[in-house]
Amino acid sequence: MMKEFIKRIPKAELHLHIEGTLEPELMFKLAKRNQVDLSFSSIEEVRDAYKFSNLQSFLNIYYNGANVLLHTEDFFDLTWAYLEKVNVENVKHVEIFFDPQTHTGRGVPISDVIEGIHSALEKAKYKFGMTSYLIMCFLRDLSEEEAIKTFEEALPFRSWIEGVGLDSAEVGFPPKKFERVFAKATEEGFRKVAHAGEEGPPEYIWQALDSLGVSRIDHGVRCMEDAKLVERLVKERIPLTVCPLSNIKLGVFEKMKDHNIKEMFDSGLCVTINSDDPAYFGGYINDNFLTIQKSLNLSFKDVSQIAKNSFSACFLPQDLIDNHLQDIEIFTLNEANNS
Ligand code: HPA
Numbered sequence: 001m002m003k004e005f006i007k008r009i010p011k012a013e014l015h016l017h018i019e020g021t022l023e024p025e026l027m028f029k030l031a032k033r034n035q036v037d038l039s040f041s042s043i044e045e046v047r048d049a050y051k052f053s054n055l056q057s058f059l060n061i062y063y064n065g066a067n068v069l070l071h072t073e074d075f076f077d078l079t080w081a082y083l084e085k086v087n088v089e090n091v092k093h094v095e096i097f098f099d100p101q102t103h104t105g106r107g108v109p110i111s112d113v114i115e116g117i118h119s120a121l122e123k124a125k126y127k128f129g130m131t132s133y134l135i136m137c138f139l140r141d142l143s144e145e146e147a148i149k150t151f152e153e154a155l156p157f158r159s160w161i162e163g164v165g166l167d168s169a170e171v172g173f174p175p176k177k178f179e180r181v182f183a184k185a186t187e188e189g190f191r192k193v194a195h196a197g198e199e200g201p202p203e204y205i206w207q208a209l210d211s212l213g214v215s216r217i218d219h220g221v222r223c224m225e226d227a228k229l230v231e232r233l234v235k236e237r238i239p240l241t242v243c244p245l246s247n248i249k250l251g252v253f254e255k256m257k258d259h260n261i262k263e264m265f266d267s268g269l270c271v272t273i274n275s276d277d278p279a280y281f282g283g284y285i286n287d288n289f290l291t292i293q294k295s296l297n298l299s300f301k302d303v304s305q306i307a308k309n310s311f312s313a314c315f316l317p318q319d320l321i322d323n324h325l326q327d328i329e330i331f332t333l334n335e336a337n338n339s
Pocket residue numbers: 017020055167168169170195198246276277
């Protein structure tokens with residue numbers, strides 16, 4: 001009953017790294033097609049290697065997996081496989097991160113990356129009516145100069161990219177370091193988001209707001225250590241894109257029952273539920289909803305509110321957001337009447 005409700009409720013996914021949707025099956029297929037040597041001999045061996053102790057231990061394996069992505073069609077296949085999956089999960093809108101530097105650093109032209117992802121997004125619009133935006137992330141463990149170079153390389157594709165973000169290893173790489181590239185993004189009219197407060201301190205969330213001017217925080221779960229920060233996030237309606245399964249797999253919380261999303265929600269924060277890197281963390285968006293709902297005993301009303309938050313927090317024009325909110329309202333009322 002709850003499972004069906006979660007499956008069928010319309011939702012948006014706002015924190016999803018396309019490279020993190022690479023399932024071992026596709027990894028093997030692409031390795032063969034591109035004659036890339038994988039350090040694994042079977043799909044089981046790949047899955048066995050997915051035991052992480054923190055963000056860095058995951059990133060090492062995640063960047064290694066991305067080595068099989070070489071050509072436009074690889075990026076298309078990767079993105080299309082994800083979109084087909086979440087269409088079945090009733091995702092109506094996606095805002096997808098990609099990490100150009102993970103690919104340009106290996107000699108893959110940025111145009112191949114963007115064109116491959118973009119054509120899959122176009123196909124999903126046409127076939128499923130699913131809307132989408134692309135968010136280009138800078139790797140914060142590389143220099144700001146490299147981020148600026150990447151930003152400039154992406155400018156010919158400006159109309160296909162809605163926003164910029166910041167990801168990769170967090171601790172020791174404060175958002176402030178990327179002030180200049182985010183200022184350039186502001187000039188070009190991009191939306192801005194940043195990973196902050198996943199492993200890093202609340203101070204990094206302040207910096208993302210004040211130095212980078214972001215309008216949404218990715219993860220942000222550590223904001224709860226700073227009451228003044230929570231007050232600000234509530235007052236300015238800054239949404240947080242929380243990723244429950246990711247947080248457990250990377251040791252941000254020990255067990256799902258320890259997750260603080262309910263406290264965040266009860267503090268009046270606009271929290272959303274997302275999958276981050278579903279192929280690596282063992283579940284797509286509905287699994288993330290379900291595991292949190294079960295562990296924290298969320299009500300139908302809570303789930304419905306979190307689904308609404310996903311649209312309130314997204315970058316679609318307001319009239320489309322309002323339509324989605326209305327759809328959720330009707331869906332929720334119908335479900336309540338039928339139960
Ligand atoms: N944090 C930082 N970088 C990432 C993540 C994450 O959760 N997933 C993919 N790159």
